[in-house]
Amino acid sequence: VNDAPRDPAGRGLDYRELIEREARHWGAAQHDPGNPQLWDDPRLFELALARPYRHLLDRARARGGPVLELGSGDGDLACDLGALGLEVTGIDLSPERVARASERARAGGLEARVRFEAGDLNRMALPPAAFSVVVAHDALHHILELDALLDRVRGALVPDGRLLVSDFVGAGVVEKLACAAATAVLPTARPYTAKWRLRGRLAALFATERAKRAALDRGDAGALHDESPFEGISQESIERRIAARFEIVERFTFCPFWYNVVPKLRLPRSWKAGILAAARRVDEPLHRRGWTRGAYVFVEARRG
Numbered sequence: 001v002n003d004a005p006r007d008p009a010g011r012g013l014d015y016r017e018l019i020e021r022e023a024r025h026w027g028a029a030q031h032d033p034g035n036p037q038l039w040d041d042p043r044l045f046e047l048a049l050a051r052p053y054r055h056l057l058d059r060a061r062a063r064g065g066p067v068l069e070l071g072s073g074d075g076d077l078a079c080d081l082g083a084l085g086l087e088v089t090g091i092d093l094s095p096e097r098v099a100r101a102s103e104r105a106r107a108g109g110l111e112a113r114v115r116f117e118a119g120d121l122n123r124m125a126l127p128p129a130a131f132s133v134v135v136a137h138d139a140l141h142h143i144l145e146l147d148a149l150l151d152r153v154r155g156a157l158v159p160d161g162r163l164l165v166s167d168f169v170g171a172g173v174v175e176k177l178a179c180a181a182a183t184a185v186l187p188t189a190r191p192y193t194a195k196w197r198l199r200g201r202l203a204a205l206f207a208t209e210r211a212k213r214a215a216l217d218r219g220d221a222g223a224l225h226d227e228s229p230f231e232g233i234s235q236e237s238i239e240r241r242i243a244a245r246f247e248i249v250e251r252f253t254f255c256p257f258w259y260n261v262v263p264k265l266r267l268p269r270s271w272k273a274g275i276l277a278a279a280r281r282v283d284e285p286l287h288r289r290g291w292t293r294g295a296y297v298f299v300e301a302r303r304g
């Protein structure tokens with residue numbers, strides 16, 4: 001995979017400065033004890049996220065490699081795919097994450113099949129017709145130039161190849177308000193004084209993709225997350241952009257936004273798991289009828 005830089009996007013804010021900030025954020029981002037996430041606790045992960053994750057693994061295995069992973073982070077998915085016997089190339093913006101992922105592959109004895117490289121997916125060229133499957137897990141909502149990337153992904157897939165995406169597609173204003181209020185009021189892992197200091201982040205939490213893109217064009221950084229400027233830059237349009245280029249074979253949503261509040265509560269771990277299990281029992285039948293929505297989507301798309 002070659003890096004073919006082109007001119008910055010010509011926006012009001014300096015692209016290079018923003019993308020360097022994004023890379024620094026992800027390079028440093030490890031487990032934050034003040035902000036526990038569903039994926040930090042195996043029991044919560046199992047309840048909220050494991051089924052779609054396993055479905056993605058199954059679908060990739062069914063197609064076979066070689067696989068390209070976009071935004072491969074610390075290498076969890078690529079190594080899980082490698083352990084299934086698939087040949088995987090993972091690309092991530094952060095050289096620190098690429099180093100951690102490569103170490104993980106080495107530790108798991110997977111280095112012959114699973115390799116990682118650093119690159120900016122907004123810009124880098126992808127080799128033509130080189131992959132049977134392209135996977136992206138929680139990564140596309142960070143991509144500013146998603147249309148251009150999806151065009152290159154299409155070109156990188158063999159005919160009948162699959163794009164498998166599991167991504168955060170955001171929440172409505174009411175859900176965000178309820179979650180922000182619950183997190184502010186209830187005792188959580190973060191002390192109240194620290195939560196108060198985070199009030200400046202509310203603008204970024206409530207900004208839609210359209211508002212974030214407009215802010216970028218105006219050169220106004222206020223609507224952007226200060227450490228991860230491209231957080232949520234493509235979340236609401238991911239499915240539409242995929243559907244414009246690929247045939248959608250399967251799609252479903254999962255994990256309501258407010259599930260993300262549960263890990264943060266200052267409660268014993270078993271209580272959190274109990275709350276999530278009860279919530280899921282209530283939510284699943286409602287979700288099947290389309291009465292509740294998930295904040296995440298799984299999409300399998302076919303290159304015609």
Ligand SMILES: C[S@@+](CC[C@H](N)C(=O)[O-])C[C@H]1O[C@@H](n2cnc3c(N)ncnc32)[C@H](O)[C@@H]1O
Pocket residue numbers: 022023026027070071072073074076091092093094097119120121122136137138139142143230
């Ligand atoms: C939410 S993390 C997900 C990581 C991993 N896929 C996972 O599920 O654990 C988003 C990842 O996308 C990467 N990323 C963000 N912008 C990127 C870009 N322009 N090019 C390549 N990777 C990018 C970040 O470095 C980070 O590792």
